Amino acid sequence: MICNNLSINEKGHLCIGGQDTVELAEAYGTPLYLLDEDRIRERCRTYRRALQEAFGEEANALYASKAASFRGMYRIMKEEGMGVDVVSSGEIYTAVSAGFPMERAYFHSNNKTDADIRFAMENGVGYFVVDNREELDAIEAVAAERGQMQKILLRITPGIDPHTYEAVATGRVDSKFGSAIETGQAEEMVVYAMSLAHIDLMGLHCHVGSQVFDSDVFLRAAAILLDFAAKMREKYQFALRELDLGGGYGVRYLESDPELDIAENIREVGKAVHAQCEALGLPLPVIRMEPGRSIVADAGMTLYTVGTVKRIPGYKNYVSVDGGMTDNPRFALYGSSYTVLLANRANDAGEAFRCSVVGRCCESGDILQENVKLPADTKRGDLVAVLTTGAYNYSMSSNYNRIPRPPVVLLSGGESKLAVRRETFEDVCRNDI
Ligand SMILES: *Cc1c(COP(=O)(O)O)cnc(C)c1O
Numbered sequence: 048m049i050c051n052n053l054s055i056n057e058k059g060h061l062c063i064g065g066q067d068t069v070e071l072a073e074a075y076g077t078p079l080y081l082l083d084e085d086r087i088r089e090r091c092r093t094y095r096r097a098l099q100e101a102f103g104e105e106a107n108a109l110y111a112s113k114a115a116s117f118r119g120m121y122r123i124m125k126e127e128g129m130g131v132d133v134v135s136s137g138e139i140y141t142a143v144s145a146g147f148p149m150e151r152a153y154f155h156s157n158n159k160t161d162a163d164i165r166f167a168m169e170n171g172v173g174y175f176v177v178d179n180r181e182e183l184d185a186i187e188a189v190a191a192e193r194g195q196m197q198k199i200l201l202r203i204t205p206g207i208d209p210h211t212y213e214a215v216a217t218g219r220v221d222s223k224f225g226s227a228i229e230t231g232q233a234e235e236m237v238v239y240a241m242s243l244a245h246i247d248l249m250g251l252h253c254h255v256g257s258q259v260f261d262s263d264v265f266l267r268a269a270a271i272l273l274d275f276a277a278k279m280r281e282k283y284q285f286a287l288r289e290l291d292l293g294g295g296y297g298v299r300y301l302e303s304d305p306e307l308d309i310a311e312n313i314r315e316v317g318k319a320v321h322a323q324c325e326a327l328g329l330p331l332p333v334i335r336m337e338p339g340r341s342i343v344a345d346a347g348m349t350l351y352t353v354g355t356v357k358r359i360p361g362y363k364n365y366v367s368v369d370g371g372m373t374d375n376p377r378f379a380l381y382g383s384s385y386t387v388l389l390a391n392r393a394n395d396a397g398e399a400f401r402c403s404v405v406g407r408c409c410e411s412g413d414i415l416q417e418n419v420k421l422p423a424d425t426k427r428g429d430l431v432a433v434l435t436t437g438a439y440n441y442s443m444s445s446n447y448n449r450i451p452r453p454p455v456v457l458l459s460g461g462e463s464k465l466a467v468r469r470e471t472f473e474d475v476c477r478n479d480i
Pocket residue numbers: 111113114132155254256257258293294295296337338339340341438
């Protein structure tokens with residue numbers, strides 16, 4: 048199995064966190080998002096421990112909450128001592144309403160509106176991660192009006208191609224995110240931010256991409272940012288107090304995906320950063336990392352009930368399920384890979400029947416996965432499990448075709464509980480006049 052929280056019991060049922068998925072599907076209905084809370088907490092602890100061992104007590108991980116954002120998740124992050132990234136006023140609202148300590152929140156986005164900036168300050172968001180010069184002016188204006196200092200990091204594009212999908216690569220010079228070192232814009236941002244009376248420039252941020260397996264990407268990004276910081280110190284007495292290396296560690300969607308030892312990778316980054324700071328005569332900055340996917344992805348699974356099974360002789364086979372692109376648009380968006388199997392007969396090897404597992408939307412692109420191997424007699428009523436759906440599934444879901452969103456159920460210590468209830472038809476019509 049691709050993650051050690053998965054197993055198969057004596058009935059041949061797929062289990063996650065030791066709980067029988069067939070029983071969970073009966074109890075909560077399908078489609079259904081499951082999230083193994085124990086796994087999420089374990090991942091938080093792995094990150095925090097590794098960062099603190101490598102960089103000292105003040106180092107911390109920030110959960111990039113766009114991966115899966117709902118109140119229960121912010122409560123878990125609060126209890127685990129994590130910080131969070133937020134990227135919109137909606138995420139800020141959710142975090143605040145869950146009681147998250149907002150001084151540990153970092154506000155990202157390449158286009159924060161004036162209303163977002165005001166809302167974030169009113170709610171005590173600790174840091175803004177500033178993308179561009181216009182944004183600096185807007186933050187300075189609101190901070191001045193409120194008579195407060197605002198801590199910021201500058202988002203820098205180091206010019207690294209992390210060898211990941213085009214749509215999730217963000218560290219290159221031509222990215223829509225951040226200011227590039229190569230073009231001189233990063234330097235201009237440092238100088239300008241230091242000149243503003245209500246801006247406290249704490250340090251620098253970069254995020255090179257997502258689903259990254261190259262273990263040297265963080266090393267290279269850190270090296271480039273530290274070099275840049277040393278130059279800025281020489282020229283302008285800039286003090287790098289905080290360095291945020293972003294998120295992006297890859298997770299396993301398929302058996303064939305590599306396994307990354309995140310703690311070991313952080314140790315390597317730690318050694319390199321210590322050595323380089325020493326060589327440059329820089330004090331060690333407070334270090335942040337921002338994992339999203341690698342905190343929640345393999346804690347998650349989606350369960351569906353099979354409906355129509357269509358065989359088109361000589362062409363293709365389709366297995367239609369009771370969800371689809373509305374609860375998981377990632378295949379439609381990026382062609383993302385997933386492991387798919389029958390949860391109610393997980394030992395059935397499934398060689399004879401190659402099919403596309405598709406959703407119920409009126410849209411040909413509504414595909415969950417192509418080229419899936421299922422048992423030859425796959426039929427109406429079977430239970431399909433799509434693995435590793437904890438990240439960017441619920442948070443990217445929609446009501447296309449007026450399909451209500453599935454519930455999110457958290458699993459912990461052999462118990463299950465609703466974290467987000469299933470939407471009703473009335474929920475779907477809630478804002479209709
Ligand atoms: C999305 C994002 C992350 C998290 O990326 P993952 O691949 O989910 O770990 C971290 N930082 C920023 C700025 C992001 O946009």
